[in-house]
Amino acid sequence: xxxxxxxxxxxxxxxxxxxxxxxxxxxxxxxxxxxxxxxxxxxxxxxxxxxxxxxxxxxxxxxxxxxxxxxxxxxxxxxxxxxxxxxxxxxxxxxxxxxxxxxxxxxxxxxxxxxxxxxxxxxxxxxxxxxxxxxxxxxxxxxxxxxxxxxxxxxxxxxxxxxxxxxxxxxxxxxxxxxxxxxxxxxxxxxxxxxxxxxxxxxxxxxxxxxxxxxxxxxxxxxxxxxxxxxxxxxxxxxxxxxxxxxxxxxxxxxxxxxxxxxxxxxxxxxxxxxxxxxxxxxxxxxxxxxxxxxxxxxxxxxxxxxxxxxxxxxxxxxxxxxxxxxxxxxxxxxxxxxxxxxx
Amino acid sequence: xxxxxxxxxxxxxxxxxxxxxxxxxxxxxxxxxxxxxxxxxxxxxxxxxxxxxxxxxxxxxxxxxxxxxxxxxxxxxxxxxxxxxxxxxxxxxxxxxxxxxxxxxxxxxxxxxxxxxxxxxxxxxxxxxxxxxxxxxxxxxxxxxxxxxxxxxxxxxxxxxxxxxxxxxxxxxxxxxxxxxxxxxxxxxxxxxxxxxxxxxxxxxxxxxxxxxxxxxxxxxxxxxxxxxxxxxxxxxxxxxxxxxxxxxxxxxxxxxxxxxxxxxxxxxxxxxxxxxxxxxxxxxxxxxxxxxxxxxxxxxxx
Numbered sequence: 114x115x116x117x118x119x120x121x122x123x124x125x126x127x128x129x130x131x132x133x134x135x136x137x138x139x140x141x142x143x144x145x146x147x148x149x150x151x152x153x154x155x156x157x158x159x160x161x162x163x164x165x166x167x168x169x170x171x172x173x174x175x176x177x178x179x180x181x182x183x184x185x186x187x188x189x190x191x192x193x194x195x196x197x198x199x200x201x202x203x204x205x206x207x208x209x210x211x212x213x214x215x216x217x218x219x220x221x222x223x224x225x226x227x228x229x230x231x232x233x234x235x236x237x238x239x240x241x242x243x244x245x246x247x248x249x250x251x252x253x254x255x256x257x258x259x260x261x262x263x264x265x266x267x268x269x270x271x272x273x274x275x276x277x278x279x280x281x282x283x284x285x286x287x288x289x290x291x292x293x294x295x296x297x298x299x300x301x302x303x304x305x306x307x308x309x310x311x312x313x314x315x316x317x318x319x320x321x322x323x324x325x326x327x328x329x330x331x332x333x334x335x336x337x338x339x340x341x342x343x344x345x346x347x348x349x350x351x352x353x354x355x356x357x358x359x360x361x362x363x364x365x366x367x368x369x370x371x372x373x374x375x376x377x378x379x380x381x382x383x384x385x386x387x388x389x390x391x392x393x394x395x396x397x398x399x400x401x402x403x404x405x406x407x408x409x410x411x412x413x414x415x416x417x418x419x420x421x422x423x424x425x426x427x428x429x430x431x432x433x434x435x436x437x438x439x440x441x442x443x444x445x446x447x448x449x450x451x452x453x454x455x456x457x
Numbered sequence: 458x459x460x461x462x463x464x465x466x467x468x469x470x471x472x473x474x475x476x477x478x479x480x481x482x483x484x485x486x487x488x489x490x491x492x493x494x495x496x497x498x499x500x501x502x503x504x505x506x507x508x509x510x511x512x513x514x515x516x517x518x519x520x521x522x523x524x525x526x527x528x529x530x531x532x533x534x535x536x537x538x539x540x541x542x543x544x545x546x547x548x549x550x551x552x553x554x555x556x557x558x559x560x561x562x563x564x565x566x567x568x569x570x571x572x573x574x575x576x577x578x579x580x581x582x583x584x585x586x587x588x589x590x591x592x593x594x595x596x597x598x599x600x601x602x603x604x605x606x607x608x609x610x611x612x613x614x615x616x617x618x619x620x621x622x623x624x625x626x627x628x629x630x631x632x633x634x635x636x637x638x639x640x641x642x643x644x645x646x647x648x649x650x651x652x653x654x655x656x657x658x659x660x661x662x663x664x665x666x667x668x669x670x671x672x673x674x675x676x677x678x679x680x681x682x683x684x685x686x687x688x689x690x691x692x693x694x695x696x697x698x699x700x701x702x703x704x705x706x707x708x709x710x711x712x713x714x715x716x717x718x719x720x721x722x723x724x725x726x727x728x729x730x731x732x733x734x735x736x737x738x739x740x741x742x743x744x745x746x747x748x749x750x751x752x753x754x755x756x757x758x759x760x
Contacts, residue, residue, distance in 0.1 A: 136467055160486060162506055162507035163485035163486055163505040165486050188485075224647050224650070225644065225646045225647045225650075226640075228638075228641070228642070232638070233640065235597070235641070240649070240653050260487050262524050262527070263526050268525065271550075278639055279604060281598075282597060282598040282607055283603070283607075286653075287660075312525075328650065331653055331657065334654045334657035334661075338660045338661045340661070341662075341665045346668070348672040349672055349675070352675035356676065359679040359683045362683070366686075366690070367687055370687070370694045374695070374698050377697075381698075381701045381705050382704045384705075385705035386705075389711040392712060392719060392722060395722075399715065403718075407721060417729070419738070421732060422732055424736075424738070425740070426738065427747060
């Protein structure tokens with residue numbers, strides 16, 4: 114072996130060593146690429162040769178560092194779970210551009226609604242109203258949600274659309290808009306939840322918020338009805354207040370009437386029995402000296418009475434023995450004082 | 458040059474990888490596939506896994522998405538049984554269920570899913586027209602049932618499209634179907650608005666009328682009740698007084714022992730009662746004790 118081929122063999126050997134090292138490094142790198150982390154809001158599923166490893170909850174890898182064989186043997190797929198997902202249905206809402214939506218402006222109302230662009234729903238009494246809903250849900254079965262549907266959120270939205278349509282078709286316009294807003298919302302939620310369950314989307318409905326308005330074209334007409342309703346309850350409230358006042362006063366008056374009668378009765382009875390008692394006491398005295406008793410009582414009474422009398426006028430008899438003529442001027446304006454003439 | 462075992466292993470691994478690439482294929486959990494031998498479908502695969510095949514050009518693998526596709530069809534106009542024009546659109550969840558049947562129909566097109574949906578759209582249109590024509594408007598919107606007829610309509614459309622698919626055997630399966638839109642032709646909306654406006658007017662008037670009438674009724678009711686309560690109380694009062702008088706009358710037999718004394722006492726007490734308030738009395742000389750002024754009694758004293 115000459116020096117030249119010796120050097121060539123040497124060079125070949127050393128390059129083989131380099132190739133080997135590179136190969137080993139590549140294999141190591143390939144295996145290392147199988148490491149992946151799962152975030153706190155995520156779960157991961159490993160597909161080996163395209164088939165999910167494990168079933169149900171066991172298939173889900175929790176947060177942390179994991180390893181699987183790299184593609185094409187294994188494939189790891191991450192799914193966001195605990196975040197709440199939102200889906201809105203505008204199938205029953207009039208056409209509105211995103212700018213108008215942000216600014217909160219209503220587009221001008223035409224006289225008709227074009228079914229291609231303007232959404233609305235028909236109520237049970239064949240009225241047209243606008244209604245929209247937002248559904249909030251959580252993914253419960255990520256395998257079903259991700260591997261069962263091309264775009265699961267579209268399926269959720271369709272179910273929500275149907276929920277609105279269905280609920281509206283069973284509710285009267287006034288119930289949807291004013292009388293039974295909560296009931297309507299509940300009906301939408303129930304129908305949507307039921308559909309989602311039947312479709313095995315693997316999710317849990319958290320919340321369903323529904324908003325309904327009358328058509329823009331009829332805003333005033335609806336507002337007038339509301340105004341009339343408010344007016345009506347105001348009238349009724351006033352009438353009820355009046356009713357309370359009147360009946361309360363009447364029952365108070367009635368009570369005092371009865372009370373008065375009762376006290377009158379008690380007084381009458383006690384007066385009479387007191388009189389009867391006194392009569393019993395004086396009867397023996399009267400029987401002994403009727404004339405004297407009479408005289409004594411009369412004088413005594415007159416004496417007592419006369420101290421109370423404000424003005425006492427005494428008429429002396431004229432010389433002829435005839436009573437003098439007396440003229441009285443009665444002031445009619447003071448009705449209380451009584452003028453009385455006592456004749457023996 | 459001596460054989461290095463490591464070189465040998467690496468060589469074998471490379472051959473194995475090359476062989477696997479040629480002779481195997483994977484079907485993912487989201488897919489179904491069909492293996493064709495010289496262009497003819499020979500083996501459908503519906504379970505995800507690793508499979509063997511002969512290398513191209515002998516065998517070829519066609520895989521399709523097996524997940525549920527969400528499809529919404531066009532808004533189509535149909536006449537209900539009671540001659541209302543109704544625009545309907547439905548949403549459909551469908552998927553490829555039988556790749557052997559699906560493949561020959563759609564494999565040629567660039568987008569088999571879209572091609573299948575175009576076909577579905579046509580058939581759904583026919584199915585809807587047929588079903589809408591069988592139902593009156595009241596089956597779509599009404600308060601009188603609990604939604605059974607609404608669900609029945611959806612079920613009928615679903616049945617129609619399913620039987621259509623069955624006879625044509627396209628390898629498609631409908632997972633679910635529901636109404637998505639239910640609308641009226643544009644010209645009709647205006648007359649609906651007119652009707653709604655007049656309904657609102659009637660309602661507003663009724664509220665106003667009802668409010669006034671009801672308030673009036675409440676007021677007059679209240680007044681009537683008040684009058685009744687007072688009359689009732691007066692009746693009670695009279696009755697109570699009557700009882701009192703009856704009770705008092707029991708004392709009468711005491712006075713019967715000496716009517717003239719009783720009458721005297723009554724007159725005295727009446728006199729006393731009547732002179733309780735401010736009063737003016739005018740006397741002549743005959744009234745005792747003023748007869749004293751006449752000197753009758755003074756005579757007695759002088760004697």
